[in-house]
Amino acid sequence: MNTYANPRIAVVGATGAVGTTMLSILEERKFPLDDLRLMASSRSAGRTLDTKWGSIEIEDLASADPSNVDIALFSAGGARSLEYAPHFASAGATVIDNSSAFRMDDTVPLVVAEVNDEAIESHEGIVANPNCTTMVAMMAAGPLHRAAGLRTMIATSYQAVSGSGHTGVAQLASEIDFFEKNQDALVSGGWEEPDGDLYARPIAYNVLPLAGPMSDAGYTEEEWKLVHETRKILDRDDIKIEPTCVRVPVMVGHGIAANLWFDRPVDLDEAVAVLGEAPGMQLWDDTKVPTPLDTVGTDDVLIGRLRETIGHPGGISLFAIGDNLRKGAALNAVQLAELLLS
Numbered sequence: 001m002n003t004y005a006n007p008r009i010a011v012v013g014a015t016g017a018v019g020t021t022m023l024s025i026l027e028e029r030k031f032p033l034d035d036l037r038l039m040a041s042s043r044s045a046g047r048t049l050d051t052k053w054g055s056i057e058i059e060d061l062a063s064a065d066p067s068n069v070d071i072a073l074f075s076a077g078g079a080r081s082l083e084y085a086p087h088f089a090s091a092g093a094t095v096i097d098n099s100s101a102f103r104m105d106d107t108v109p110l111v112v113a114e115v116n117d118e119a120i121e122s123h124e125g126i127v128a129n130p131n132c133t134t135m136v137a138m139m140a141a142g143p144l145h146r147a148a149g150l151r152t153m154i155a156t157s158y159q160a161v162s163g164s165g166h167t168g169v170a171q172l173a174s175e176i177d178f179f180e181k182n183q184d185a186l187v188s189g190g191w192e193e194p195d196g197d198l199y200a201r202p203i204a205y206n207v208l209p210l211a212g213p214m215s216d217a218g219y220t221e222e223e224w225k226l227v228h229e230t231r232k233i234l235d236r237d238d239i240k241i242e243p244t245c246v247r248v249p250v251m252v253g254h255g256i257a258a259n260l261w262f263d264r265p266v267d268l269d270e271a272v273a274v275l276g277e278a279p280g281m282q283l284w285d286d287t288k289v290p291t292p293l294d295t296v297g298t299d300d301v302l303i304g305r306l307r308e309t310i311g312h313p314g315g316i317s318l319f320a321i322g323d324n325l326r327k328g329a330a331l332n333a334v335q336l337a338e339l340l341l342s
């Protein structure tokens with residue numbers, strides 16, 4: 001594995017929801033970079049972004065020279081990752097990719113910082129950042145798995161609209177404006193459809209039990225990601241996972257309600273002891289309720305509602321929530337870049 005003292009960084013997708021968060025996090029964490037390049041589509045090329053490292057002109061990814069980059073942080077969508085990440089890797093860069101393009105590739109480690117850091121050492125030029133919902137779930141399930149061996153997880157996500165990028169945030173904001181003009185209809189019925197087809201149904205004042213495109217066996221791509229990525233990150237193929245992914249009218253903060261069973265019974269005291277010591281999270285007792293608003297703009301994943309299962313005893317139920325743009329994407333990518341620092 002290449003390590004770097006003061007790497008030359010490229011942020012690909014620098015104008016997006018994740019890319020702009022990456023720039024703030026690089027700055028906040030005083031990342032010791034030697035050079036910063038910003039790339040996006042031809043729509044943004046030529047514009048400049050103000051950063052701690054000066055005002056930097058955005059390059060068109062399609063024509064950008066991939067040489068002289070040590071670490072490329074990709075968050076420009078799966079199609080761009082598939083097309084350009086291998087060029088950056090062959091030109092000598094280590095790519096940290098936020099899309100789903102390479103996550104299940106056997107030669108690409110899938111790494112949640114502070115959960116399975118050791119996996120990054122096997123990379124061959126590309127490292128994958130997990131899906132934002134899986135990431136939040138793993139911050140809770142990972143430490144418990146190390147202690148007792150995760151066998152079964154039933155999980156329901158509550159995913160924010162910023163998981164769909166800037167367009168998700170804009171869609172929710174415009175639907176809130178639209179519905180507020182006729183609030184009575186939200187109580188009495190007779191509401192009208194807002195514009196926009198980003199989601200299958202209106203998202204404002206609503207809950208959509210369908211996040212992401214439909215895939216095999218009646219489960220969505222988001223749900224299959226939770227299944228496959230969990231098994232890969234925890235390095236156990238026989239974990240039984242029952243996922244339901246739901247989109248909620250929240251700007252930022254993906255939550256997950258999970259019921260977890262292990263190779264042996266785990267009681268509340270043990271779960272508190274394990275999670276209380278785990279890095280990157282705060283364990284909240286029942287006097288505090290972790291919500292999306294508590295997590296927005298913060299790095300830690302918040303875990304609350306910790307309790308022993310009652311329907312099928314021996315397991316642990318909990319609610320975990322994290323900022324999907326930070327730990328769910330940009331922060332984890334920067335933490336992986338930090339693992340590459342010598």
Ligand SMILES: NC(=O)c1ccc[n+]([C@@H]2O[C@H](COP(=O)([O-])OP(=O)(O)OC[C@H]3O[C@@H](n4cnc5c(N)ncnc54)[C@H](OP(=O)(O)O)[C@@H]3O)[C@@H](O)[C@H]2O)c1
Nearest residue numbers: 013015016017018040041044075076077099163165166329
């Ligand atoms: N949002 C999340 O919570 C989250 C979490 C984990 C992973 N991700 C992944 O991160 C990636 C970006 O997500 P996002 O939420 O930041 O989306 P976004 O806000 O829509 O931003 C997309 C970014 O990709 C760039 N882009 C689009 N088409 C391009 C092209 N043809 N060539 C070069 N750049 C192009 C855009 O540049 P322009 O501004 O020039 O169009 C923009 O910088 C996606 O792969 C997503 O799955 C997102």
